[in-house]
Amino acid sequence: MTESRPQPSPQAEPPSDGGVPKVVVSRISLYLRELQRLVAAGQQTISSGQLGTLLGFSDAQVRKDLGFFGQFGYPGVGYRCDELIRAMRDILGTNHSWNVAMVGVGNLGQALLGYRGFGRQNFSIAAAFDADSAKVGQVVQGLTIQHVDDLAATVKAKDIRLGMIVVPAARAQEAADRLVAAGIEGIVNFAPVTLVLPPHVQNIGVDLAIELEQLSFAVTNKLLKPPAVPPPG
């Protein structure tokens, strides 16, 4: 051990508690994204103030957020970027890779199949399904589209734990039911409907029109933005 660590144990004590506010977890993702960019640019350490400034948050908020999960910093120095990245991936569960099943391979689904950003964060779309037999068998982004009837078998065979719903609104609940029946643990839903799911299945909705609505509200009401931040050098 040539490097000394913060106070307690090497990777600090992660309470692994479910009592962490959701908004804190979403900021952890933002911190991680920013850190990855900084490391790629060669930066070794960062203070809570710098990281906060880059994202429009206060230094105290950055420290409090991290404090939910352990102690990662070095007083007088800040945080070592590589260590903090690893810690955040441990928090988020992305130090190991996740296989994802996509249901619905229309325009949006095909675009998502080609999106490189997933792989970069350790997500791999391991199978894609559609109910349209004209699509089944087609190869998109190196993946052969399967019929949804194969869903359960493939989910088991490939150890898939997450699902992505990219079907039209009217078919989304049905897709969700199939994913749940296959034993999936979490779903990202791109269809503009609220899914009914058993409580043990996690779910995140991404509604593109709602994002625009929120922007419409902000523009209409000329909301003043928080601090905002010019970048460093």
Add this chain to the structure above:
Amino acid sequence: MTESRPQPSPQAEPPSDGGVPKVVVSRISLYLRELQRLVAAGQQTISSGQLGTLLGFSDAQVRKDLGFFGQFGYPGVGYRCDELIRAMRDILGTNHSWNVAMVGVGNLGQALLGYRGFGRQNFSIAAAFDADSAKVGQVVQGLTIQHVDDLAATVKAKDIRLGMIVVPAARAQEAADRLVAAGIEGIVNFAPVTLVLPPHVQNIGVDLAIELEQLSFAVTNKLLKPPAVPPPG
């Protein structure tokens, strides 16, 4: 007037205040989405309890959220769906239509151009730009891709107020700068970077990998979901 209204004025008094919590506005969008579905299914009125139950919120929360914007209900009855939809669109600013400029017409951009959900909420992608001259002139979803150099002129000519960034991360800030220079008022950013923008420009980031990360966290920590809700009959 055959129909009497709640206490004060017809469309109630909208404080139009910027002091409304962001999370309230995001729920308004969810209420609106659900109401549109209910109306399509023929429902005329709804109570705060029913609406909340469908989305996993409490009745009190629905009423408090609406209370930020005025009085829309009828004691003993609930809300009239059509009136509430109109009121929510007034709140969100989507009773009039918005022209949107898309920058970056790759896989994801093309998929978004074909997405019907935007039009349904009164957003129209009125122009699409790319820096790749091989793409310029191509017609996608009935829209001719223009060179980004035309951005400012087209934004003015078509009265475009919102922008959508669908370029790779490394090009996103540049795209944002062009949109800002063209006088855009708000941006939805699909690139996984934090944009630096003047405070008068609104911005919403949609990072698809972050959505999966949040799901990863939730699944890893087996978060118990709130009430959850079986649908009506």
Add this chain to the structure above:
DNA sequence: CGGTGTGAAAGTTTTCACAGCG
């Protein structure tokens, strides 16, 4: 010094509970 970690204070959002209305 410069910077973390953290109790305590301040501020914000949610829940409660009930008066009042049709």
Add this chain to the structure above:
DNA sequence: CGCTGTGAAAACTTTCACACCG
């Protein structure tokens, strides 16, 4: 009655401010 609208209480989140560390 059934349900809204809304003060007041409770719960939660952010900010402050400072002891402590290298």
